[in-house]
Amino acid sequence: MWRYTLRRLIQGVITVWFIATATFAAMHMVPGDPLGSERATTESIRQNLEARYGLDKPVFPDQYLIFLGSMARGDFGISFTQQNRSVNDIIREAFPVSAQLGLLAVLFAALGGVLLGALTAINRNRLPDVIIMFLVILGISIPSFVFAALGQLAVVRLNDWSGQSLLPVAGWGTFQHMLLPALVLGLGTMAFLTRLMRSSMLEVVNTDYVRTARAKGVPPLRVFWRHQLRNAVLPVITVLGPAIAAITTGGFVVELVFAIPGLGRTFVEAVQQLDYTLIMGTTVFYGAFLVLMVILVDLIYGWVDPRVRLS
Amino acid sequence: MPVKEQHDYALTVDNLEVEFDTYGGTVHAVRDVSFGLRRGKTLAIVGESGCGKSVTVQALMGLIPMPPGRITGGSARLRSAGSGPAGSGPAGSGATELIGLRERELNRIRGNRIGMIFQDPMTSLNPTMRIGDQIVETLRVHRGMSIREGFKEAERLLDRVRISEARERARQYPFEFSGGMLQRVMIAVALACSPEVLIADEPTTALDVTIQAQILDLMQALQREEGMSIILITHDLGVVARMADDVAVMYAGQIVESGSVEAIFHRGGHPYTLGLRRATPSNDPENRQQLEPIEGSPPDLFHPPVGCGYFARCPHAMQICEGSMPDPFDLHQPSAAAEGIRHSARCWLQHAQAPRTAGLNQNDAGREEP
Numbered sequence: 001m002w003r004y005t006l007r008r009l010i011q012g013v014i015t016v017w018f019i020a021t022a023t024f025a026a027m028h029m030v031p032g033d034p035l036g037s038e039r040a041t042t043e044s045i046r047q048n049l050e051a052r053y054g055l056d057k058p059v060f061p062d063q064y065l066i067f068l069g070s071m072a073r074g075d076f077g078i079s080f081t082q083q084n085r086s087v088n089d090i091i092r093e094a095f096p097v098s099a100q101l102g103l104l105a106v107l108f109a110a111l112g113g114v115l116l117g118a119l120t121a122i123n124r125n126r127l128p129d130v131i132i133m134f135l136v137i138l139g140i141s142i143p144s145f146v147f148a149a150l151g152q153l154a155v156v157r158l159n160d161w162s163g164q165s166l167l168p169v170a171g172w173g174t175f176q177h178m179l180l181p182a183l184v185l186g187l188g189t190m191a192f193l194t195r196l197m198r199s200s201m202l203e204v205v206n207t208d209y210v211r212t213a214r215a216k217g218v219p220p221l222r223v224f225w226r227h228q229l230r231n232a233v234l235p236v237i238t239v240l241g242p243a244i245a246a247i248t249t250g251g252f253v254v255e256l257v258f259a260i261p262g263l264g265r266t267f268v269e270a271v272q273q274l275d276y277t278l279i280m281g282t283t284v285f286y287g288a289f290l291v292l293m294v295i296l297v298d299l300i301y302g303w304v305d306p307r308v309r310l311s
Numbered sequence: 312m313p314v315k316e317q318h319d320y321a322l323t324v325d326n327l328e329v330e331f332d333t334y335g336g337t338v339h340a341v342r343d344v345s346f347g348l349r350r351g352k353t354l355a356i357v358g359e360s361g362c363g364k365s366v367t368v369q370a371l372m373g374l375i376p377m378p379p380g381r382i383t384g385g386s387a388r389l390r391s392a393g394s395g396p397a398g399s400g401p402a403g404s405g406a407t408e409l410i411g412l413r414e415r416e417l418n419r420i421r422g423n424r425i426g427m428i429f430q431d432p433m434t435s436l437n438p439t440m441r442i443g444d445q446i447v448e449t450l451r452v453h454r455g456m457s458i459r460e461g462f463k464e465a466e467r468l469l470d471r472v473r474i475s476e477a478r479e480r481a482r483q484y485p486f487e488f489s490g491g492m493l494q495r496v497m498i499a500v501a502l503a504c505s506p507e508v509l510i511a512d513e514p515t516t517a518l519d520v521t522i523q524a525q526i527l528d529l530m531q532a533l534q535r536e537e538g539m540s541i542i543l544i545t546h547d548l549g550v551v552a553r554m555a556d557d558v559a560v561m562y563a564g565q566i567v568e569s570g571s572v573e574a575i576f577h578r579g580g581h582p583y584t585l586g587l588r589r590a591t592p593s594n595d596p597e598n599r600q601q602l603e604p605i606e607g608s609p610p611d612l613f614h615p616p617v618g619c620g621y622f623a624r625c626p627h628a629m630q631i632c633e634g635s636m637p638d639p640f641d642l643h644q645p646s647a648a649a650e651g652i653r654h655s656a657r658c659w660l661q662h663a664q665a666p667r668t669a670g671l672n673q674n675d676a677g678r679e680e681p
Binding site: 207208209211212213214215216217218219220222226227230231234304305306307 | 372373374414415417418419420421422423426427429431434435436437438439440441448449452453484486497500
């Protein structure tokens with residue numbers, strides 16, 4: 001188990017290095033540079049700035065090696081666009097916001113997906129199943145920014161109709177601010193998980209071991225929890241890693257629409273302004289985060305399914 | 312007085328009818344099936360695939376998915392020991408009617424008074440639960456045992472089904488066991504609450520031959536120790552000869568002949584029983600015979616024939632067979648009265664006016680009855 005974890009971690013480090021290198025190359029291939037065009041600068045000021053940020057050295061190998069070295073120390077340097085703030089500070093401030101939002105969205109997607117999937121499977125081909133599966137198709141095919149706009153519209157109408165401010169339309173601060181964006185962010189993944197859970201549940205319902213449990217005289221509710229749900233949820237856990245990735249990257253758009261000061265919005269702005277250090281910092285951070293999540297999910301899977309744990 | 316009343320039955324089934332609704336129409340899977348399981352004895356139900364053997368016992372256990380399944384008639388009574396001979400009264404007097412029982416009440420009987428094991432042990436146990444937990448589950452549900460008590464009992468049960476190192480084994484998962492070992496575990500699960508009746512639905516079909524023998528030996532040994540009654544579903548006449556006291560032969564959803572194992576093997580009274588015997592390979596070098604498969608295939612149970620289901624394949628079919636199915640003719644021999652259940656066959660050839668047929672036991676005692 002420990003050896004397995006260690007091996008996965010080493011693989012993860014290699015993955016992150018690969019992401020960092022690819023991003024570094026892509027970033028420098030884009031025309032323009034962070035010091036360009038902002039305001040008129042004399043040649044000497046420009047040279048000074050370039051020297052200060054190390055941009056006067058050749059991109060490869062000098063800048064690349066310097067970057068790798070500082071990344072290994074966990075220091076991503078000073079932001080080009082946000083005055084006197086280190087990239088580490090910016091991440092430290094923005095990430096908890098994104099993490100809260102993402103966590104709520106993942107929770108919402110996983111619980112909703114498992115619950116709705118089990119519900120539709122039990123009511124197979126009956127009205128609840130037909131209705132939910134129709135909504136699921138919508139959920140999978142409509143992109144999250146459409147839901148974001150529709151959600152905001154609905155909240156505005158709701159507030160107008162009730163005459164009071166039930167939910168904020170955008171912004172950040174209280175738990176109420178999180179609800180709508182988390183819902184929008186998790187919706188697509190929830191729809192996907194519902195489908196997965198439904199088919200998995202339908203398979204499990206007809207298995208021999210469920211019949212055995214019934215032949216043992218186990219009450220229906222216990223058969224459902226101990227024998228059906230536990231086994232049906234295995235495939236859902238497998239895709240939870242990629243699902244977390246989907247929700248995290250989905251957060252880029254949702255944070256922009258809802259004006260949430262999270263890491264996703266920071267990243268999008270950094271790319272627009274070619275803030276070299278901030279781009280590298282957020283990318284590597286996100287990469288490492290996702291790799292960790294996937295490893296974590298795999299470890300959880302081993303805990304739930306003994307066949308994986310011991311082989 | 313019917314012969315049936317002479318025996319102490321653990322379970323009796325009368326006129327059971329099971330149907331399934333499918334896209335193609337209604338399948339009459341079990342038609343007018345009656346049998347009795349003598350206490351402490353083994354009853355084998357034999358017949359080819361799709362003849363309704365498994366459906367019959369699953370109906371008793373309430374394991375038929377409804378819908379599409381439907382039990383349209385009949386009764387099955389579980390009789391507790393000492394409740395007197397069968398027929399001494401309807402459902403009262405210590406007998407429990409199983410058909411139509413509500414899920415809650417059924418769950419007090421399943422796993423408690425009737426245990427069941429299945430064909431494929433590899434898929435019949437929950438892959439994400441430890442073996443011990445799956446045995447404990449039965450004990451918790453029916454006996455209210457604590458997990459600690461239950462685990463002790465589970466270890467004792469694993470020991471009883473001859474699984475060594477029961478302590479470690481109880482903490483392992485099904486994928487760490489071989490097929491034969493898992494069937495032992497299934498037997499331990501089924502016997503956890505010392506049921507009066509064990510239903511074994513093709514318990515050895517999925518196992519290889521040497522393991523088959525071990526499992527059958529184990530079942531026999533446990534039956535001697537526990538005194539339980541066994542319903543054994545099989546299509547293997549070798550297993551029947553080895554295990555059964557009584558035999559019921561099923562064809563196209565009906566029981567066509569039943570009797571003691573000797574009666575069925577040596578004095579078969581239904582052409583299908585004879586056909587089955589001739590289609591069974593023998594290992595006896597003295598008695599090498601060409602295998603004779605039964606020509607044709609079973610009737611379509613979407614539209615079951617009005618007459619005998621075997622009519623189209625029967626070498627001795629008569630005109631009357633096409634139009635009607637007889638009630639069972641009694642083939643019982645007075646000398647064998649003490650042994651086994653009543654020998655009877657549902658075949659017009661047993662009628663007093665039927666022609667003599669070579670190889671078929673046409674009892675004279677039977678000839679006197681109409």
